[in-house]
Amino acid sequence: MxxxxxxxxxxxxxxxxxxxxxxxxxxxxxxxxxxxxxxxxxxxxxxxxxxxxxxxxxxxxxxxxxxxxxxxxxxxxxxxxxxxxxxxxxxxxxxxxxxxxxxxxxxxxxxxxxxxxxxxxxxxxxxxxxxxxxxxxxxxxxxxxxxxxxxxxxxxxxxxxxxxxxTGRSNAVNRRTRRHAQPGAPRALHEHKGAMTELAVAVDETLRGLGDGITRVQRKQYAAYQRLRNFACVIPPQQTKLLVYLKADPKSVDLVPGFTRDVTGLGHHGTGDLEVQLRTERDLERAQDLFRISYAAA
Structure with missing residues (x-):
């Protein structure tokens, strides 16, 4: 019962x-x-x-x-x-x-x-x-x-x-990975990639830590985190930022330029109408309330 x-x-x-x-x-x-x-x-x-x-x-x-x-x-x-x-x-x-x-x-x-x-x-x-x-x-x-x-x-x-x-198979990123610079690659570019990889691992751990029964489904264009429904979709890291799409209602959020954006009706990979742009660990801390709202909505 x-x-x-x-x-x-x-x-x-x-x-x-x-x-x-x-x-x-x-x-x-x-x-x-x-x-x-x-x-x-x-x-x-x-x-x-x-x-x-x-x-x-x-x-x-x-x-x-x-x-x-x-x-x-x-x-x-x-x-x-x-x-x-x-x-x-x-x-x-x-x-x-x-x-x-x-x-x-x-x-x-x-x-x-x-x-x-x-x-x-x-x-x-x-x-x-x-x-x-x-x-x-x-x-x-x-x-x-x-x-x-x-x-x-x-x-x-x-x-x-x-x-x-x-979940029948684990798609989780369970270990930190290192991307090695190619010979002659600019040092600054390598550092950016390394920082974004570390941030992606932290985002994965944060989203999985929101509750029990969370499944991570890996597609070519994004990784989806779902309960019964998707509550977050993470796009592979770009050079200087990581994009996360959430099921939170953009109209209920105070949008901050450069951090959150209403993408209702705009084409993008994954699902969700609220785009969150993450560049640093501090951005990830700012986004945690939005993650929880989206998790609850799913």
Whole structure:
């Protein structure tokens, strides 16, 4: 049972009691209709029939903000089989990539299909609750799995709570790297590169330290830090600065020229409408409140 409590403060203080869906399909249809808002996943197909001897239907298929294939499985209450069922479908999907490639091409176009991130397919299990054995089991698999608990509150609210989030492969930068200057390279240029590399490591450590269940997904153009959804995207260091894009609302931030910028509607790699420009460790300290706001929004 969820430990989340919700209270209505109108005319006193009244607890709004949580409840489960009447049927599993209620949760599925609601999330499929708003999948990008709720999970950060673009919806592709519902009840997708897989072509194998044992057969089966994938509840929902989608693709996340970083181009990773996503399977979403739903259960009304607690069901010990939801993880194994999802893993079965995920295994089928990774062996039949052409079917998913074709689905993305038909729904989203050739460009999206060419950018699918097959190194990081995901399984999201949405259920009324999970047992401690479920939470332990996901750590035993070499897959990216999110266990998400839902609850309805009254007639107008639904909560999604990430219970466990694991990544199937580590893309973390766990050690400091040194870039050696090429013979004849200007000393100042080498020092700039070294400083930006050190700053990038510090940014990685800071973003990962914001909470549990943070996954780092490496793409060619950026590194995404996500819970269920991306909350930060870091562009590879430039000569004198590091760019980070956040999900924080630019309209709620006092923008500072040379430090923060509203990039709503402007093309850039990664996701997020608030650009943060980092040049020094002091800039990183100034940005930490913005990092936390974006993390909370994800």
């Amino acid at each position: 969820s430990g989340l409590k919700l209270f209505n403060t109108k005319n006193g203080m009244t607890e709004v009691m949580p409840r489960l869906a009447g049927i599993e399909a209620d949760v599925q249809s609601l999330i499929e209709a708003h999948m990008e808002t709720m999970l950060g996943v673009r919806f592709l197909a519902s009840e997708y029939v897989i072509g194998c001897v044992d057969g089966g239907r994938i509840d929902s298929l989608g693709i996340d903000e970083n181009g990773a294939p996503v399977i979403v499985e739903y259960k009304r209450g607690t069901d010990a089989g939801v993880i194994n069922q999802g893993l079965y479908y995920l295994s089928w999907l990774t062996r039949h990539r052409s079917a998913f490639d074709g689905l993305v091409r038909d729904r989203l176009g050739v460009t999206a299909a060419s950018q699918i991130l097959w190194s990081a397919p995901r399984l999201i299990c949405v259920a009324g609750d999970f047992t401690r054995y479920d939470a332990h089991a996901v750590h035993e698999h070499r897959r990216s799995i999110d266990l998400v608990r839902y609850r309805y509150f009254g007639s107008d609210h639904i909560s999604l709570e990430t219970i466990v989030s694991v």
